[in-house]
Amino acid sequence: MDMAKDLRGRKALTARPLRLAAATATAGLLLTLAACQDGGADRADDGQASIVAPGRPGEKSRTLTPEQAAKAKPDDSPNAADQSYVQRMIEHHRQALTMSALAPERAAADPVKRLAERISAAQKPEIGAMQKWLALHPAPTAGSGTTAPGHGHDHDHGSMPGMATEQQLKELADARGADFDRLFLKLMTAHHEGALTMAGEALAGGNNPAVEEMANEVVATQSAEIHRMRAMG
Incomplete structure (x- = not known):
């Protein structure tokens, strides 16, 4: 599908x-x-x-x-879904950058190296934009009663869809050549699919137009990269 x-x-x-x-x-x-x-x-x-x-x-x-x-102006103030998406997606993007940084010295195929470069070039600015958004819209403090369970800063990053485990990251760092290429494409495809799931949740449950725009950008960019990685794999 x-x-x-x-x-x-x-x-x-x-x-x-x-x-x-x-x-x-x-x-x-x-x-x-x-x-x-x-x-x-x-x-x-x-x-x-x-x-x-x-x-x-x-x-x-x-x-x-x-x-x-x-x-009469519509209320577009951020809700718990907006806050959760931005906080979690920052960490999600950071792992993608960690994985992509391994490619220049370990990948065998030039297309894999170029893909890693594109991922870094796209997601670094997105992290910056999301951090600026959080500065403008700080998350409610603990005990305020306005943060939904699991939507605060103490969320479990490992539970985010598509995130690689510590063992998988170690295996990727230890791999070289064609083995690295295969594992990188496998892990990054799953990582991108997880990002699409998170973006879909934000689009369905969020309320803030800026977050909606960021989620749509993730959908557009990472959908195209998923197709590219499947073709390469």
């Missing part, structure tokens, strides 16, 4: 229609506000500019004050 297509289908099914509807309404508010600022504003009795919010199909438009329009 093509995991990339499966994830895209799952994303389509879990596209959160309420968020789409809210985003569409917000866009309408912003367009109306822009028109107001250009001189076409309706004025409330107190002289304050009012904003016309287009209604959904079959519903009338509403006239809102700027304060009411601000409150």
Whole structure:
């Protein structure tokens, strides 16, 4: 089964229609506000500019004050699924970098070496972006009651899908030539498939657009690399 297509289908099914509807309404508010600022504003009795919010199909438009329009903006604050994904994916990416760093001196095939270079080039910046996101959105402290079980900093990294065990990493480090190539492709394919599983969970359960964008990037990049590794293996 093509995991990339499966994830895209799952994303389509879990596209959160309420968020789409809210985003569409917000866009309408912003367009109306822009028109107001250009001189076409309706004025409330107190002289304050009012904003016309287009209604959904079959519903009338509403006239809102700027304060009411601000409150109508969809809540895209991070939830436990967003926090868990970013925290765990940083560690997931770090292991991929550890594995890729072994390739230059151990791999026999140039395509394997180039693949390892591409993985490092893609995932290092992604780690940086996720670390910046965490700095802007710190995880709730322990005991706050807002962090779901298993979604805090104390999660078990070894339980993440696709992660290689310490023994597998040792075997990879000890391998050379064609043996390294075969083991690297096997472990990295499983690693990427695990990343797709994690991204799918974030897309289904998360709430923050930035995390959604990061998860979609993982799906696009690592799906292509999985196909490449299967062809090489």
